[in-house]
Amino acid sequence: MAPEAPQRERAIAFTLNGESVRCRAPARTHLGDLLRHEFGLTGVHLGCEHGVCGACTVLVDGRAMRACLMLAVQADGATVETVEGLTESGRIRDLQDAFHARNALQCGYCTPGMLVTAVELLSEAVAPSREEIRDAISGNYCRCTGYHAIVDAISTTAEARRSKEAAE
Amino acid sequence: MKAPDFAYARPASLDEALALLAAHGEDAVPLAGGQSLVTTLNLRLSAPSVLVDLNAVPGLSGVTQEGDVVRIGAMTRHRDVGVAEIVRARLPLLAAAMPHIAHPAIRNRGTIGGSMALADPATEWPACCLALAATIVLRGPREERRVAAEDFFQGLYATALAPGEIVVAVEVPVPAPDAVWGFDELARRRGDYALAGLAATARRRGPGLTAVRLAFFGLADRPVLARRAAAALEAGDLKGAQVALADELDPPEDPGTRPETRLHLARVILGRVAGRMLEGGRHGA
Numbered sequence: 001m002a003p004e005a006p007q008r009e010r011a012i013a014f015t016l017n018g019e020s021v022r023c024r025a026p027a028r029t030h031l032g033d034l035l036r037h038e039f040g041l042t043g044v045h046l047g048c049e050h051g052v053c054g055a056c057t058v059l060v061d062g063r064a065m066r067a068c069l070m071l072a073v074q075a076d077g078a079t080v081e082t083v084e085g086l087t088e089s090g091r092i093r094d095l096q097d098a099f100h101a102r103n104a105l106q107c108g109y110c111t112p113g114m115l116v117t118a119v120e121l122l123s124e125a126v127a128p129s130r131e132e133i134r135d136a137i138s139g140n141y142c143r144c145t146g147y148h149a150i151v152d153a154i155s156t157t158a159e160a161r162r163s164k165e166a167a168e
Numbered sequence: 169m170k171a172p173d174f175a176y177a178r179p180a181s182l183d184e185a186l187a188l189l190a191a192h193g194e195d196a197v198p199l200a201g202g203q204s205l206v207t208t209l210n211l212r213l214s215a216p217s218v219l220v221d222l223n224a225v226p227g228l229s230g231v232t233q234e235g236d237v238v239r240i241g242a243m244t245r246h247r248d249v250g251v252a253e254i255v256r257a258r259l260p261l262l263a264a265a266m267p268h269i270a271h272p273a274i275r276n277r278g279t280i281g282g283s284m285a286l287a288d289p290a291t292e293w294p295a296c297c298l299a300l301a302a303t304i305v306l307r308g309p310r311e312e313r314r315v316a317a318e319d320f321f322q323g324l325y326a327t328a329l330a331p332g333e334i335v336v337a338v339e340v341p342v343p344a345p346d347a348v349w350g351f352d353e354l355a356r357r358r359g360d361y362a363l364a365g366l367a368a369t370a371r372r373r374g375p376g377l378t379a380v381r382l383a384f385f386g387l388a389d390r391p392v393l394a395r396r397a398a399a400a401l402e403a404g405d406l407k408g409a410q411v412a413l414a415d416e417l418d419p420p421e422d423p424g425t426r427p428e429t430r431l432h433l434a435r436v437i438l439g440r441v442a443g444r445m446l447e448g449g450r451h452g453a
Contacts, residue, residue, distance in 0.1 A: 003185075003188050004177060004178075005177070006175035006192070006196075006218045007176060007177070008174075008176075010176065027175060027176035027219070028170065028172065028173050029171075030206065033170070049170075049210050050207040054271070054273065057273050063277075064273040065273050065276055066203070066274065068210065069206045069207060069210075069274075070202065070277070071202070071221075073176055073178070074202075074223060120272060134358070136272055138271055139271020139273055
């Protein structure tokens with residue numbers, strides 16, 4: 001069978017923040033632009049668009065990925081979660097409260113990517129050390145806070161979740 | 169920036185992928201994890217007219233052991249290589265190197281095969297493959313062939329891959345029971361490209377080491393197996409090994425770091441790694 005000819009645009013279907021969605025996507029469009037322009041999810045922040053700053057980090061099939069380094073057409077069949085979906089589900093309420101309480105954001109541009117990165121870290125490590133937190137967020141640039149407050153927020157969230165778990 | 173216009177195909181089999189690459193010749197580029205390729209597209213440093221996405225090709229990912237060889241599928245993500253049970257048990261050098269590759273989000277998507285094909289001289293997997301005497305398995309339109317890591321890396325972003333060929337797996341011999349290893353890397357920031365890195369393997373012999381393989385990265389236009397330094401280390405002469413590096417490495421000149429500095433850093437990590445291997449350790453940084 002001859003292989004399917006390469007296309008400049010494809011119809012794709014995927015799960016976005018818990019809902020099944022369909023659209024057409026130009027091959028050259030990266031996932032970050034698709035999420036922002038087609039679905040209005042402007043919590044996906046675009047900073048550098050070459051994988052360095054981490055502001056566009058989203059969950060794809062449960063794992064943190066750079067939306068600027070995935071083609072939109074590659075989302076076909078995947079499950080994508082953005083900060084909007086994580087917020088609406090209430091899943092990161094404690095983390096967001098901790099960011100607020102600790103002043104872990106000033107301009108907020110890096111925050112969605114930081115939160116998504118922290119979601120993955122906290123799903124894997126119950127008691128991450130400050131070093132481990134720093135390592136996990138090393139691919140997310142923040143130009144305001146100096147990172148200490150972000151490490152604080154993630155660390156206190158982990159601690160609070162442990163206490164909550166122990167109490168239950 | 170935004171990527172230039174291109175066409176995209178997502179073949180569902182290896183044969184289809186190879187047929188597409190053959191049909192479109194030099195205009196077509198295989199897309200693995202895309203963590204470097206999509207970057208170069210967005211920066212318009214590359215402008216292929218066709219991208220052949222390997223992500224839907226079955227059978228290209230996963231880690232298996234057959235006899236004395238561990239086979240790592242080319243599309244296995246960096247993270248999945250490092251956390252695989254077989255890798256942790258048999259190839260702890262790879263498990264130790266994995267966290268040094270970029271950042272979590274990049275490790276979740278980038279692949280070992282893509283890293284081989286790109287052959288960035290400052291990256292971890294190529295040097296690990298040299299240290300472990302791995303074989304790179306390539307498939308072209310007509311045949312599969314195997315190339316030793318030592319012959320695979322041929323220069324700056326240059327490999328033994330022929331047009332139309334793709335990396336399908338990396339095969340690593342299981343180290344002997346008396347094998348030791350070491351890994352260290354110095355970078356300006358966590359996850360940044362290595363200023364100097366070393367992946368090493370050896371076997372214990374009495375109080376010393378034999379069969380030493382020292383694979384340096386970030387210190388030339390390709391990963392380098394430092395043979396004279398390894399011979400000196402086998403003779404118990406660490407100082408001699410450090411001196412020998414001056415002739416074996418060719419550190420790049422860049423605005424932030426002088427070649428002399430990189431050479432110095434190479435000597436520092438050789439000292440650390442050699443010390444750990446001599447302690448009988450199997451330590452990563």
